[in-house]
Amino acid sequence: MANPERFLLAGVMGWPVMHSRSPKLHNYWFEKYGLAGSYVPLAVKPEGLRTALRALPSLCFSGCNLTIPHKQAAMAIVDENDLIARKIGAISCVVVRPDGSLLGSNNDCYGFIHNIVQEFPDWRADTGPAVVIGAGGGARAVVYALAERGAREIRLINRTFAHAQRIVEEFGGPITVVPWQERHISLAGAAMLVNATSQGMVGNPPLDLNLAKLPQNALVADIIYIPRETALLAAARAHGNRTISGLGMLLHQGRPAWKAWFGVEPEVTPELHALLAATIPQSWQA
Ligand SMILES: NC(=O)c1ccc[n+]([C@@H]2O[C@H](COP(=O)([O-])OP(=O)(O)OC[C@H]3O[C@@H](n4cnc5c(N)ncnc54)[C@H](OP(=O)(O)O)[C@@H]3O)[C@@H](O)[C@H]2O)c1
Structure with a gap:
């Protein structure tokens, strides 16, 4: 299924961002679905958010996720926010549309x-x-x-x-x-x-x-x-x-993002759940 024309790209913008489990999740799906691509942590400070988001189309990114502290600020930068995002007042996902415009959505x-x-x-x-x-x-x-x-x-x-x-x-x-x-x-x-x-x-x-x-x-x-x-x-x-x-909420919110970015609706399987769970402390007492 690899696309010889294009290396698929997406990432998560946050500050800090290196704690994010999202790269492990999305890179698992690249591997599983046989797509040539990568999902990267993007350490973007608040003052750099506009430039970073606006660079996505030129860098051939399909989109990105947003985490703390960008979920609200990004709403004012993208070109359009969908209904659920407007209701919730925050976006967790940006999709680069074919014309290069940015659509904000919330998959939580x-x-x-x-x-x-x-x-x-x-x-x-x-x-x-x-x-x-x-x-x-x-x-x-x-x-x-x-x-x-x-x-x-x-x-x-x-x-x-x-x-x-x-x-x-x-x-x-x-x-x-x-x-x-x-x-x-x-x-x-x-x-x-x-x-x-x-x-x-x-x-x-x-x-x-x-x-x-x-x-x-x-x-x-x-x-x-x-x-x-x-x-x-x-x-x-x-x-x-x-x-x-x-x-599981974190894993499932990745599915509509993938569908919008890459046209594939990936599965959340017990194997994927276990893979991510293994990176997280089990108990509040740990
Ligand atoms: N699983 C997922 O995919 C997912 C998605 C989104 C969020 N989360 C998690 O959900 C949690 C909340 O995230 P958020 O984005 O909603 O945060 P947020 O917007 O900062 O809201 C924090 C909430 O916690 C309350 N709170 C903070 N300190 C408190 C205290 N000492 N006693 C009682 N209530 C307190 C706040 O109450 P006040 O209004 O009184 O400040 C507010 O209701 C985080 O742990 C986040 O990681 C998980």
């Missing part, structure tokens, strides 16, 4: 949902209330995705109430903001709990959440992927809940 919603559906094919968003903790970029993607999949009640909880309130005002729909101090009791009757804060990520303390009121049949998701099992997921597992980590 896709990644969040497809990770769950692959792991738990019987999961549905409308089986009961979902509790989402957090109101940053990741949480916005999660809330948008759940609402799109038909969730009928989303209880949104965030340390800073106003940030959650802003999401309700922008998104509308089945979202209710619950005050931070009521987070423990808000778990009563929930069918799903999602941590979309940075609490529990390596270097941060665990999310302060008592699971006593959470029904045992609720699915607990953490969008954090370093470590592989956060303290929240370990506690949920001990409580009897099904759990899912954020690594």
Whole structure:
């Protein structure tokens, strides 16, 4: 399948960027699908973002992913942002179109949902209330995705109430903001709990959440992927809940990017999951 005319290129722009697992993911797919190409970490400082993005077409890049701190700033640089990106207010992916213009998109919603559906094919968003903790970029993607999949009640909880309130005002729909101090009791009757804060990520303390009121049949998701099992997921597992980590979300969000860049929709297989997981500390205690 190698294309003799062209070496395929994409990358991830961030500052810092060398921690990113994306090159391992995308280069695995180049190998697997027999395409001549490479995906590289692009260490781009904020002041260089415009020049770097605008250079993509001349350098024959098909596009790039964006990570901290570029996800919002890039929206004002690209030529167009798709509807989901505009709703979420951040882009995670840039596609170079045939005319050299740049399209911004956000594949975090896709990644969040497809990770769950692959792991738990019987999961549905409308089986009961979902509790989402957090109101940053990741949480916005999660809330948008759940609402799109038909969730009928989303209880949104965030340390800073106003940030959650802003999401309700922008998104509308089945979202209710619950005050931070009521987070423990808000778990009563929930069918799903999602941590979309940075609490529990390596270097941060665990999310302060008592699971006593959470029904045992609720699915607990953490969008954090370093470590592989956060303290929240370990506690949920001990409580009897099904759990899912954020690594699969990261892997799945790469699929629509590949489809747009290279015309191939790659698979997330157990082998790929294990390959990436092996590069990440297993436990929050590690
Ligand atoms: N798996 C994936 O593909 C994927 C995709 C996106 C993000 N993520 C992960 O999700 C996490 C959040 O990312 P993000 O981009 O949404 O970050 P962000 O926009 O900076 O939002 C951070 C969130 O964490 C909350 N928070 C921060 N410190 C807190 C504390 N001490 N106590 C309680 N809440 C606190 C913030 O609340 P305030 O509003 O009060 O500040 C906010 O809701 C990161 O670990 C990131 O790596 C994973």
